[in-house]
Amino acid sequence: AQSVTQLGSHVSVSEGALVLLRCNYSSSVPPYLFWYVQYPNQGLQLLLKYTSAATLVKGINGFEAEFKKSETSFHLTKPSAHMSDAAEYFCAVSFSGYSTLTFGKGTMLLVSP
Amino acid sequence: NAGVTQTPKFQVLKTGQSMTLQCAQDMNHEYMSWYRQDPGMGLRLIHYSVGAGITDQGEVPNGYNVSRSTTEDFPLRLLSAAPSQTSVYFCASRTGGYGYTFGSGTRLTVV
Numbered sequence: 001a002q003s004v005t006q007l008g009s010h011v012s013v014s015e016g017a018l019v020l021l022r023c024n025y026s027s028s029v030p031p032y033l034f035w036y037v038q039y040p041n042q043g044l045q046l047l048l049k050y051t052s053a054a055t056l057v058k059g060i061n062g063f064e065a066e067f068k069k070s071e072t073s074f075h076l077t078k079p080s081a082h083m084s085d086a087a088e089y090f091c092a093v094s095f096s097g098y099s100t101l102t103f104g105k106g107t108m109l110l111v112s113p
Numbered sequence: 114n115a116g117v118t119q120t121p122k123f124q125v126l127k128t129g130q131s132m133t134l135q136c137a138q139d140m141n142h143e144y145m146s147w148y149r150q151d152p153g154m155g156l157r158l159i160h161y162s163v164g165a166g167i168t169d170q171g172e173v174p175n176g177y178n179v180s181r182s183t184t185e186d187f188p189l190r191l192l193s194a195a196p197s198q199t200s201v202y203f204c205a206s207r208t209g210g211y212g213y214t215f216g217s218g219t220r221l222t223v224v
């Protein structure tokens with residue numbers, strides 16, 4: 001069965017600091033990987049996705065993630081945090097064209113001035 | 114093109130009551146799914162459908178029923194609501210590619 005582990009339920013950074021949110025997956029077949037963001041009382045917005053093309057994926061709002069097969073990881077990064085980045089971030093995985101999407105438990109990003 | 118539309122946005126139910134959460138999409142997507150979101154648990158799959166007339170269970174299906182009579186609609190039914198079903202519910206649809214579109218959610222409270 002596919003699964004996703006997000007390390008850290010809460011991550012705190014200062015404005016301007018590097019953002020690193022960790023995601024590891026388990027899979028016996030090549031995965032498709034996603035990062036979603038959820039602002040308070042809103043739905044989910046796709047940040048970026050990996051679908052077996054380039055291993056470094058660039059998304060919206062300056063975020064990017066790198067697929068590392070040897071480490072089964074897909075960590076999300078942003079060089080400089082903004083106050084507006086404060087939200088909950090979810091990593092998710094699926095495995096084929098019609099496969100279900102499995103989510104991690106989420107990481108709340110807190111950004112302080 | 115409205116995407117995925119969920120109604121209602123908010124609902125309060127008494128224990129034992131029944132209700133249907135509506136989900137509609139106008140993108141002609143074959144695959145649709147329902148998730149529930151609880152604090153610290155992420156989103157968990159309740160039921161999904163790969164096309165009209167075809168549904169299957171996800172990770173947490175107990176207490177919920179679904180049907181898919183048309184491509185556009187995928188309602189989620191609670192036959193006898195319980196406080197454990199207090200949650201935020203999201204409907205999503207997907208094309209044969211890799212894009213999932215989520216609705217804005219239904220916040221359900223069972224008292």
